[in-house]
Amino acid sequence: MTAALLPDAPESPESPAAPSRRTREPRGGRVLGPLLALPGVAWLLLFFVAPLYVVLAVVFGGVDPVFRTVIPVWNPVLWSSDQPIYVLTHIVGSDGIFGPALLRTAVYVFTASCLCLLIAFPIAYYVARLSGRWKGLLLTMLIAPFWISYMMRMLAWVNLLANDGIVNKVISLGGIFPGDTEWLSGKSIVVILGLVYGYVPYMIIPLFAGLDRLPTNLIEGARDLGANRFSAFWRVTWPMSRPVVIASILLTCLPMLGDYFTSDLLSGAPSTSMVGNLINNTVLTPGQTGQAGAFVLLVLLVSLLPMVYYVRSVSRSDGAIG
Amino acid sequence: MSSLTAWWHDPWRKPRLLAAVTIVYLMWSLLPVLIAAAFSFNAGRSRTSWQGFSLRWYYGDPERSVWHDDTLQTALFQTLRLGVLTTLVCIPLGVALAIGLHRWRGRIPSSANSMLLLSFVLPETLLAVALLLVITQVALPFTLGTTAQVIGLVTFQLSYPAILVRARLATIGHQLEEAAQDLGASPLSAQRRVILPMLVPAIVASAVLVFADVIDDFVIVRYLSGDSTTEPTSVKIYNTARAAPTPALNALATLMLVAAMLAVALGFLLYRWLGKRTGEAESIGSFAGET
């Protein structure tokens, strides 16, 4: 996660991109630039853009009559839209078999993102602006989960939430509850909290990076002019940090949209299936690979708007992009 | 002590409350992992009740310890292999892309830049499924396995070096390079002798980022793995956590954790040393990407 992957706060006087706006084009750049960029651009075209076309060819393709595996159709003229139409017509209504999972995904991702922000903002704000000499240590500890694999962190919770796990032991120690809760069987709340636990570091770090760059002089100015701590925050810090907050939310909820393993590990019940589970369940099932592709396209379409917003806001704050 | 009394008199002074929230959060985020790591030293096969300290799951158990269970070792080595290979391919590609895009103005580089940012925010599952379909539906000189995994990972990680290095280039500006060329250097040697050395800290940082991120990766490596010999640690954890895990799995995860921490610590030391040499103040924050 990097500050360069975040939009600049408005009025930030020390934008790193600022110097490059003033410079003229480097000499000798005509050939050298394209030449150096070529391999990377070719790589992205080959392994990022072209695969999306293959998804289209599969979604709009046919199915082998015996094995019912997909037969991609490469020519758009011959595309058959049976599979996407099937998926689209089975989202709502009496045949709405996919609707509940899609709605669930929206609810889970929204709730988890809100909780993430609720946790991440105060912490990032504190560490970036108020923690003083503890900043380095706290930052190191905040970054640590970033380097611990997601699977390890989920495994840790699987152990804690097991029937004879520590969570139940602690609860029964208090004597208030029987302490035999089946945490790992189809509980939405466990999956949502699992998502929060898994993704909140991905929100804290960019928030920290963004808040750390806010110009102190403006806030101090507000304080000098008589604003109390709260109104200085509300009138100066919050508006300035809004772009960073939005970018952080996007960076957290976009990967959540494709998540299937959190629900798999912490629940395993269809009653907590998300759209990622639909994709994961069908992509290797004979006859349903095309539907998996259709779900991929669906998620892509839904996330396209936020992604474009993100790309635009980051590019705009990056002077090099005309 | 004085801070304690201050807290007593006014517990709701903002920073105190925020400090408490931060500490509770850190405990919540780190304690479960520490507990899981502790259970890798459990003498019994339970991962929930403590039965005494032992190295059984690392070495002692003749069949199921990490040392003796081939499948766990295979997973460990596959993880490290993917980490190294991906970093080796990704960093040169990304650095060249960054320098190239920095020097190249117009529509094409600007859309290439957008493409790069899109690859950064695209939900990983979508890219992984797309690449899985490519590999299973299109005739390619390679199939599922290490090659496919490296290709997927490089695609997903390319944005790190490219964007970190570009940000650094932006702060360097074009003047130095122009000065070098005024002194008679060719554009290429100006890059090599002037710009590249200044980029080294950013390159090191992005290499560490890529490496640590790759060894944690799950979605891409799972979809693009072939047989069990190409299933890295995260996939092994996922498969076993749903079946019948022993603390050997915790041991495996703990070893990965140590590997990631070592990589970051060594990378950071190198980074700081380089920073001192080039006269820049560097903090661990740079590893969170504060360029």
Added chain:
Amino acid sequence: MEQSPRRAGQPAFDRRALLRNAALLGISVPALSALLQACADSPTGSGKGPGGGTPTEGLKIASPDNPVTWDIADDNQPIADGLQPEKGPLRVYNYADYLGPGVIKAFEEKYGVDVKVSTFNDTDEAITKIRTGAVPFDIYFPSYDQIGRLVTAKLIRPLNHSYIPNLTNVWESFQSPWYDGEARYSVPYSVYTTGVGWRTDKVSEDVAALDNPYDALWNSDYKGMVGIIDDWHTAMAMVALRSGVTDVNSENPADLEVIQTALTELSAATKPKVTVSMYNDLPAGQLGISQMWSGDIVNAQYYLPKGQSADILRYWFPEDGKGLVDNDLMLVLKGGNNPVLAHLFLNHLLDEKTSLKNFGYIGYQPPQNSIDTDSLVADGYLPENLATAAVRKEWFDVAYRLLELTVDNDAAWHQVWQQFKAGA
């Protein structure tokens, strides 16, 4: 669900139209045609190109009433006699925890080769990966209901029985089974029943004494502790039997509707966990009652936490044998690089001692003549309270069998399952 003739989102495959279109494409767009050609050459098989598929009618469906002996194609002959084993590594593709490590080690030592076991979660996933040809797996362990497709697509090799003398160790009915006459392509691995397993400390009623023991899985008292096998046909067949539908391969849309309704009720009543790891989840306490394979309940006793007695485990299967019985196979895949070694591995696992050792590890009974079903408890293979998990030879004459379904029907069944798994 709507049962339109164009079943369930599986686009009908109009061969002629595609052939015509492919021809047009070939003339008009040479570049794309080259791409198409490239796909035809791909190892994916699915890239046979439009129109290259085998017609549906070509798929023979075997059943006990309609035994099938599969042809041996000219281009897929068994290996010659007396060949030297390859150097390996032998790649085995199997369910997790379904092959004893000691048994593998013994084979490795005997032939000085490596054996690599890869695992899959369900056979749908497995067959898709095998078809991509991505990995040269040598041996595959499916149920018998896939053999028709595998033979038709020439994904498996006919066996040379001279390498497998131990085949005579198995029940006579498996030496030339109805799904594979003369055992041309397969040897049996394990036999099992599918019933209901539970823990007496979580489920107070005696499930076996209920009028319809399957109903216990629908009992909302057990919400959050119910498990269902993550295999569409096994799970849906159980639902069918519970609802009084005894044709577990039914082509009747009304039957499927009954199954679908019962699945929806199941979801609402108990929020079941859909998994294949009940052999761990039940003893670990995450499940209290679960649809189970007999082998898994046997296996479950080894996964109980320390100090927990195996007395609490119970298993029910209809005493008259009118339930689901199955057997898994060992097949030699054509894409593998070690056919001779693969034959030897099959023979190794059919060896009397080896298969008993393996039984002890995986809990799944091999159909070996030397095993006396009545003395499994006395011999220590089964505890007293799990005597019901023994698999009797005679049940195979009366029980319901899961068969390979026709393509359309298969799609319809899968669709109902997908809906269930989506949590609708």
